[in-house]
Amino acid sequence: MKLNRTFGILLASTAFFGLANSAFALDGNEVLAKINAALEMSQAKLAAASVEVDGDNVTLTGATLTVSSAPQPLSLGDISLEEVAEDEGSYDIGKVTFQDLNVDKDGTKVTASDIYMTNMHVPATPDLSTVSNMLLAETFHVGPFSVAANGKEVFSASETNANYSIDDDETKVDFDMAITGLKADLSTVPDPKSQEAIKALGLETVAGEITMKGDWTMADGKMTISEYAFDFNDIGRIDLNMSLSGYTPALIKSMQEAVKTAEQNPDKAAGQQALGMSMMGLMAQLSYNGASIRFDDAGITAKVLDYAGKQQGVDGKQFAQSIKGMLPMMLGQLNMPDLQTQIVSAANAFLDDPKSLTVSAEPAQPLPFPQIMGAGMGNPADLVKTLNVKVTAND
Template identity: 45%
Template sequence: MLYLTKAKLLLAGAALTALAGPALALDGNDLVAKLNGALAIKGSSGFTAGSINVSGSDVIAADAKIVTDDAKQNIPLGTVKFEGVEEDGGGYTVGKVLFDNVNVTQDKSSITASDISITNLSIPADPNGNDLRSVLLYDEATVGRIVGTVEGKQAFSVDRTTVTTELADDNSSVDFDVKVAGVKADLGLVDEPQAKDTIQQLGLTSLDGSMMIEGSWSVGDGTLDLTEYALDFKDVGRLSMSFSLTGYTLDFIKSLNETTQAMAENPSNEQAQQAAGLAMLGLMQRLTFNSAEIRFEDAGITKRGIDYAAKKQNTDATQLTQMLKGMTPFMLAQFNVPELQNMVTEAVNTYLDKPGSFTISAEPENAVPFPMIVGAAMGAPNTLPKVLGVTVTAND
């Protein structure tokens, strides 16, 4: 009797296990569908696969592609493997996403990329929410060496690209950091005679540098702080930009994507384009300007540029420099902003005497709504520098 009871329990357990198996298995198609839902909200292209297979906690998408709206620039990805997939409240977390190496050829150009991966990817269950739980996020994305060729000759290459993000403990904001190392370009491949001569005179037959982006985004009030967006090239200089604005919320992003898509779908419909343009202006009214800065730090390009320009005008660098100094206040006088005119003239003179750095900043005492900026630009453009708190300096 005891034996029969145990046997029945074992059989019942086996039956429950068998019935539960399919329910616990991962749904690869659902993962891809929710991935595309999150990409659509961000205005990104779609992801498709020829076949989707599940193996334990892994989802393998074969013959995968990034598909654009017009289907003209589809990017083949080969096999994409989602490792360590777990369901999470209707969404998914993925320990690592591994991509095949990319090798795309079109006409006489080709591009290759290797060692592509994403770590700790979070795919939301519902991309229509108003917090970061509805946003596609990851800890790190990396791409190894990228090489572009034209007619068999290497035109550019990038050694490594790394994107990292860090989510705040309360899910209210996310920090992001992008580093692109070993950016090289061969400008000697340019064929157009005038451009080729300019490149050679400026000593720009090749470029060697890096790019970096740092910032944060608070989803509640939509404050986007881009603290640094920098391009740094050897023997040229370092160009960096930063800005801060408020109102860049998830709702704003969705509306912006919808308006942009409407414009793309009706390129020849004048009424549709006008309606979309008005909608875009309406969206801009949601934004508030906090600050901005653009700065250039010279590494030799200024002197070479002045020497080249002087040669083209049959003069020398000293005379051209003096000419530029003299022209600056006259060019600015037409804007009727004496304070800005004096500021820019002094900065230009300082920079031309000894090229170091040139900085334009805008930092108002209080945040300025975009409609106020547009109104000032249309009604009294000479008040804009004061409204935005503009300063111009050199070699600081």
């Protein structure tokens, strides 16, 4: 009797855990639906020929991404979602792996491998009120990428990495991106005149990297790009940075709605015109905090001066001197004495010893965009002072 009762308990336990397992099993179609609910804000939709679940993994077979602005869906192949966990209606995905890209069309072949995202959060109710309600992944990675034309590689990159990190109070997002191992083959440029300049400047092959860093605070919509640099060997480094306020979740939502309304308008021309007017109105909510652009020379300036001088029958140093002589007269038309003095001083220093050039516009306090546009149309000289424009060299 005891044995029968024990056996009965075991059977009941097995049945219970089996039912529990079934009740808490992942619903792959629900995961896809939640992803699409979040993508809807960007006017995009992810579809799959089939959805398969294996434990906590979901596979989307024959996936395609449709974006409203694109003429046709983008084929993504198979997508693997690993370590998928449900949390009160939202989903956390440990890793999203995409199929290698291999497209060969009209003599152009594009390949990319090792494409994935990690720690993706799919919100239960997507909106822009908090970071936890947004579709975000902590990292995005692409391995070797290349573009070949007629069998010859013309562009490639070793690796692309993008990272996002969220503050504990979910009010600020920090981000960075790096594209490393960039190579571009300019020897195939068809225009003879361009090819002559490319050879003279030693730019048949260009190599370098692109990096970016920044942060976004949701409460005041302050977006700061602290680094956006293009750094190429034997050429130089161009670094842009900027900061603006007012880019709030509410503004982003209004912009998305304006785009959606324009796209739904059967009269495309009228839709685009209305969109332009809407965007002008929305831009009025933004404030400009400051920006700058800096160039650090790595040898290209001397080559450019030599090449341009040769066209005039002089060497690079002589050509630099001729620029210095003409610059004050050329800038006189601006009718901005202070700025003209800065430009001439910086240009003279840079041409004598090419190290760096920096142009900055850092106002004493944030300026609303309508104020900047009004000043620009009224008196550009006053705008230059208001923006506190400075031009310096070799600093």
